[in-house]
Amino acid sequence: MSDAAPQKRSNAAFIVVVVVLLAALGVEGYILTRPKPTRPEEAQRAIAAASNKIETFGEKSAPIKIEFYAPLTLEWHQKTIGLLKAYDKAHPGQIYATLMPMGRSDCDQTMQKRGYTCAVIFINGKTEFTLPTGKKVTLEKKPNTADSFYNSEDVVTIIEGLAKK
Numbered sequence: 001m002s003d004a005a006p007q008k009r010s011n012a013a014f015i016v017v018v019v020v021l022l023a024a025l026g027v028e029g030y031i032l033t034r035p036k037p038t039r040p041e042e043a044q045r046a047i048a049a050a051s052n053k054i055e056t057f058g059e060k061s062a063p064i065k066i067e068f069y070a071p072l073t074l075e076w077h078q079k080t081i082g083l084l085k086a087y088d089k090a091h092p093g094q095i096y097a098t099l100m101p102m103g104r105s106d107c108d109q110t111m112q113k114r115g116y117t118c119a120v121i122f123i124n125g126k127t128e129f130t131l132p133t134g135k136k137v138t139l140e141k142k143p144n145t146a147d148s149f150y151n152s153e154d155v156v157t158i159i160e161g162l163a164k165k
């Protein structure tokens with residue numbers, strides 16, 4: 001009788017191991033066989049071309065000049081770009097923005113001469129500002145995280161402050 005109890009425990013353990021392994025195989029099978037997201041070739045070419053193109057918007061004679069150097073296709077930089085474009089639409093003639101993609105040799109060389117090798121936004125030649133709340137921000141690197149130097153909305157706040165002067 002004492003031999004029967006250990007036999008049942010080892011069977012139960014064996015069944016648990018088999019179930020876990022089958023579940024793992026099922027998950028791996030799903031990962032390997034699920035449809036991969038694809039984009040039409042034309043869209044991929046457009047994204048590649050846009051990511052290496054200098055873009056400008058606004059009016060050249062605008063009092064606020066913005067130079068934005070970054071990997072512009074990343075979502076956190078796209079958020080900032082979207083806010084800038086929305087500001088330009090709502091306040092025509094106030095800003096002139098130049099979007100300079102990182103990885104494009106002429107943009108990289110220009111920024112390296114200015115001492116930058118990572119994402120940076122210059123507003124009228126400056127990158128450091130104090131917001132109306134008293135918070136100091138530096139428009140460098142990745143925005144919108146707890147350890148960022150700034151949030152995308154800060155850029156618009158700075159522009160609004162400059163526009164009032």
